[in-house]
Amino acid sequence: QVLNRYTYASTLSHLRRTNTPVGRDGKLAKPRQLHNSHWGLVCPAETPEGQACGLVKNLSLMCYVSVGSDAGPISDFMSQRNMQLLEEYDQNQNPDATKVFVNGVWVGVHSNAQQLVSTVQELRRNGTLSYEMSLNRDIRDREFNIFTDAGRVMRTLFVVESDVRNPTR
Structure with a gap:
């Protein structure tokens, strides 16, 4: 055309x-x-x-297509944050661990997923990690997905922090 x-x-x-x-x-x-x-x-x-x-x-x-970024730094970051690599994981030792996926590849498990997700979200919001990184935590299936690849359709979301002292703000 x-x-x-x-x-x-x-x-x-x-x-x-x-x-x-x-x-x-x-x-x-x-x-x-x-x-x-x-x-x-x-x-x-x-x-x-x-x-x-x-x-x-x-x-x-308000939507755009992601350019993508390298998955290596996020995998290294996860290893530094007490993520057990898949090769070292023993299911009998830690049966309630959350699986961590990077771009659809199972890279390891983490025992405290809530803290891990909060840390990654905070680092993405302050610009340490790429703003194009998509995070998805599935509590029922105990999975934490991180996507950094190109070609994903994305939209901007604004984060509003509530003020407990003043509920009208």
């Missing part, structure tokens, strides 16, 4: 367009609908009319 340069808004829209590889003549509704996980990432209103309705989607204005 030729890049549309009529206005700045149309250029942005054209550059942030995604295409679902499904035949346009089909009457299936599911591929045309937004999934719940698309909230905040895909614009629910900006889609063409006609056969391509719902199959051509646009990224939301």
